[in-house]
Amino acid sequence: MEDYKHFLLLFTLALALGFASIASALTWALRYREGLGWDGGAAEFNWHPLLMVIGFIFLQGIAIVVYRLPWTWRCSKQMMKLIHAGLNVLAFFLAVISVVAVFDFHNAKNIPNMYSLHSWIGLAAVILYPAQIVIGIAVYLIPVTPVYVRAALMPIHIYSGLFIFTSGIATALMGITEKLIFSLKSPGYKDSPPEAVLVNVLGLLIVAFGGLVLWIATRPSWKRPKEGDAQTVSYNSSSPGNVKMARTDQESSLEARRRNGKAEESG
Numbered sequence: 001m002e003d004y005k006h007f008l009l010l011f012t013l014a015l016a017l018g019f020a021s022i023a024s025a026l027t028w029a030l031r032y033r034e035g036l037g038w039d040g041g042a043a044e045f046n047w048h049p050l051l052m053v054i055g056f057i058f059l060q061g062i063a064i065v066v067y068r069l070p071w072t073w074r075c076s077k078q079m080m081k082l083i084h085a086g087l088n089v090l091a092f093f094l095a096v097i098s099v100v101a102v103f104d105f106h107n108a109k110n111i112p113n114m115y116s117l118h119s120w121i122g123l124a125a126v127i128l129y130p131a132q133i134v135i136g137i138a139v140y141l142i143p144v145t146p147v148y149v150r151a152a153l154m155p156i157h158i159y160s161g162l163f164i165f166t167s168g169i170a171t172a173l174m175g176i177t178e179k180l181i182f183s184l185k186s187p188g189y190k191d192s193p194p195e196a197v198l199v200n201v202l203g204l205l206i207v208a209f210g211g212l213v214l215w216i217a218t219r220p221s222w223k224r225p226k227e228g229d230a231q232t233v234s235y236n237s238s239s240p241g242n243v244k245m246a247r248t249d250q251e252s253s254l255e256a257r258r259r260n261g262k263a264e265e266s267g
């Protein structure tokens with residue numbers, strides 16, 4: 001891999017930001033709000049931001065970059081597809097529980113549902129997500145779709161995945177702001193009490209995590225080598241910067257690329 005140290009630095013930073021986001025969301029619920037519970041009250045609502053940060057932001061972000069981890073390049077592509085799909089399915093289940101929690105809370109307290117821009121964009125993202133997962137599994141995991149169809153759909157799969165992920169980040173920022181405005185009364189949000197500062201920091205962490213995921217996912221030189229090359233990658237663990245293909249493999253790869261045209265982008 002070109003510039004392995006640079007990749008490792010950014011990936012480690014992304015992980016640290018992701019864990020810090022989860023820790024901040026948990027601290028928010030446990031220290032400043034009513035904790036966590038499932039009783040139709042505020043403690044039930046608190047699952048909503050926590051599970052969204054864990055699932056829709058963190059797990060989905062890791063699922064997006066999982067193919068780029070050089071130490072996974074020896075695993076078969078099929079195995080990596082299963083991990084990618086599995087992380088996304090898990091993130092989706094957490095998102096569903098999170099949305100159930102907020103609807104339950106609204107219904108128990110007679111608060112209207114689906115009135116805010118946050119809820120409109122959030123629900124749209126939560127509906128698009130399983131569509132993306134089901135189409136992804138049908139086209140790329142079940143080995144019946146012709147290679148040219150996979151290749152043709154790959155740019156759409158990548159675009160829609162990044163679109164849903166960034167919509168999730170925008171939705172989380174709106175939700176965070178709404179919740180602070182609703183719940184901080186005296187002192188209010190504008191007085192910057194410690195809770196508001198913590199939660200503003202949570203928003204910054206989410207944006208920085210998302211920015212790094214998008215950067216890592218859009219570097220062509222950090223892409224996983226295609227199947228034949230991945231199996232012959234020489235990964236020298238004593239000097240991790242030296243992840244590279246044997247020269248003959250690189251040559252045969254170039255030759256195969258010429259032969260296959262765009263097929264290598266077929267997922």
Ligand code: HEM
Nearest residue numbers: 049052103106113114116118119122123168172175176179
């Ligand atoms: C990132 C993904 C998120 C998605 C997809 C999402 C989705 C939703 C949906 C669909 C609702 C409507 C529920 C109803 O009307 O009964 C909702 C409500 C709500 N969410 Fe989120 N949410 C996300 C993150 C967050 C976060 C991080 C917070 C921070 C506290 C939050 C705060 C709220 C609040 C206060 C409501 C109730 C008011 C309203 O309907 O706007 N959300 N969310």
